[in-house]
Amino acid sequence: MLARALTRSLLASRPSMAAVPRRCPAILPRNSPLLLSTLQQQSRTYALKKRRPYTGGDPSKDVDPADADPIIPTEANASPLSQDEAAAAASSSSSSTPTSDAADPTAKQTSTGGGGGKGDEPPPKTSTGGGGKGDEPFPKPSYVSSTDRKRERLARLVFVSFLAALVGGAIYLGQDLNEFEKTIYDTAAVPNGWTASAFYARLKARLQNVLDFYNEPPFEKLLPDPHPDYSRPYTLVIALEDLCVHSAWDREHGWRIAKRPGLDYFLAYLFNYYEIVVFANQHDQFAAPVIQKMDQYPGYIMYPLFRSHTRYKDGKYIKDLNYLNRDLSKVIMLETNPDAWAMNPNNTIKMKPWTGDADDKELVKLIPFLEYIAAMGISDVRPVIEDFGEKDVATEFARREALARAELKKRVERERAQKKGSLGEVLMGALGMAPPKKRREDEEKTFMDLARERGQQMYEETQKHIAEHKDEMMMEQKNMEREAAEQMKTSLSKIFTEGLPKPPGQA
Structure with a gap:
């Protein structure tokens, strides 16, 4: 019965179907305006979900019949519509009439005509939920968990x-300076008061002080005051990585650290002239074991310094020698990193990084120049280092020394030639009193040759003393380590009951 009624309805309404848009085909009831409006609203919502993009009202480009809304009969036993009733139903479906609007106040007036005129616009999106966007079935807040x-x-x-x-x-950092802060900051540049400029000056000064805690060295004096028994007239600051040692990694062995050729002799020889300080660019947990292994015995390196003692500025770790607590006119630094000597270029001997070459001699070749500084008692090393410019110091000094030795030899030969024809020389030769050969050789030696002989003699004496008193020195070192360990074991309760422990050697 349902199929027969549906067929009769379709045949009866065929002449008027041309007026019904293809996008909204439907068979509407004839006796329920409210139900008609409800079905129209549901059909539009369903079509908006499945339809293609709007094509400006061109039927030829509209949705396919397969994508159109299904034909939903509302009454199974409904009698077929006459032509006039079907035309009226189609007209009411294509344009919402006041009757349907009056019957359903919630329905919106929408145009579903497919004529393609200028007034045709795509139907607006309708919402079936309470507060959602577009055709969302539920309001957005309901999706938030x-x-x-x-x-x-x-x-x-x-x-x-x-x-x-x-x-x-910001308010705390900008408050007025207290009495202690007035002794730290320049009150002329950082005044009190609540003006905008004074507030900003205090804020900037205190913030810079906080940053300096991390960017500046931890102490104003990185080295203790020179000890009268162990002090040297000059201080030699040496870099660690790529100057004393070189680190390399490969698949077979992993990380390996090589010690530079001649390093032991370099440290032992210059120990007689310089206070040797190793300034590493690495953190102490990495560099300290390397330094200890490199100078295990007897300890030519007096003080080690690490990255925490550098100055951080403009993205660079700078080894600022002004914090060493030493006279800069007597300080020489050996460095391979340009960032490290940014603050003290005139105190620095710029060297090429050592890449692990086993036949390297550059470190040993630098000994004559450093020995010359100490032997001559140079009052200020900075002009001497600056005089070499960008040249290699060891090579240039060897060249200058060779020229000085050649000039001395020429002068000695001229003097000998003048003395040879003199009466005194003739009488001494006749009596067999010619000057000995050693004396003649000493006359051809430069001052640096004599200083090097004394330095070599001091080196040999030092090594002999170390070999003879090795056990005593090792015992003394162990005692010092034991005392340091005892100091570290001091408990908090002992500090409250007995006070802070006294330094070793004090009663």
């Missing part, structure tokens, strides 16, 4: 806390 709401509240709380801390910190 309780966990998301908690996260949003927490994010807002964190943001407000951060903003409050930022404002509070």
Whole structure:
């Protein structure tokens, strides 16, 4: 019965179907305006979900019949519509009449005509939910879970806390200077008062002081005051990586550290002239074991320094010699990194990085120049180093020394030639009193040759003394390490009951 009624209805309404847009075909009831409006609203919503993009009202480019809305009969036993009733139903479906609007106040007036005129516009999106966008079936807040709401509240709380801390910190850093801070800051540049300029000056000064705690060396004096028994007239600061040692990695062995050829002799020989300090660019947990292994015995390196003792500025780790607590006119630094000598270029001998060559002699070749500085008692090493410019110091000094030795030899030969024809020389030769050969050789030696002989003699005596008193020195070193360990074991309760421990050697 349902199929027969549907067929009769279609045949009866065929002449008027041309007026019905293809995009909204439907068989409408004839006796229920409210139901008609409801079905129209549902059909439009369904079509908006499945239809293709709007084509400006061109039927030829509209949706395919397969994509159109299904034909939903409302009454199974409905009698077929006459031509006049079908035309009236189609007209009411294509343009919402006041009757349908009056019957359903919630329905919106929409145009579904497919004539392609200028007035035709795509039907607006309708919402079937309470507050959602477009054709979303539910309002947006219903999609937010309780966990998301908690996260949003927490994010807002964190943001407000951060903003409050930022404002509070700015007010705290901008407050007036106290009596102690007046002795630290320049009161002329950082005045008190609540003007904008004074507030900004105090804020900037205190913030810079906080940053300096991390960017500046931890102490104003990195080295203790010179000890009268162990002090040397000059201080030699040596870099660690790529100057004393070289680190390399390969698949077979992993990380390996090589010691530069001649390093032991270099340290032992210059120990007689210089206070040797190793300034590493690495952290102490990495560099300290390397230094200890490199100078295990007897300890030519007096003080080690690490990255924490450098100065951080403009993205560079600078070895600022002004913090050494030594006279800069007597300080020489050997360095391979240009960033390290940025503050003291005139105190630095720039060297090429050692790449692990086993036949390298550059470090040993530098000994004559450093020995010349100490033997001559140079009052200020900076002009001497600056005089070499960008030249290799060891090579240039060897060239100058060779020229000085050749000039001395020429002068000695001229003097000998003048003395040879003199009466005194003739009488001494006749009596067999010619000057000995050693004396003649000494006359051809330069001052540096004589100084090097004395330095070599001091080196041999030092090595002999170390070999003879090795056991005593090792015992003394162990005692010092034991005392240091005892100091570290001091408990907090002992500090409160007995006070701070006294330094070794004091009663």
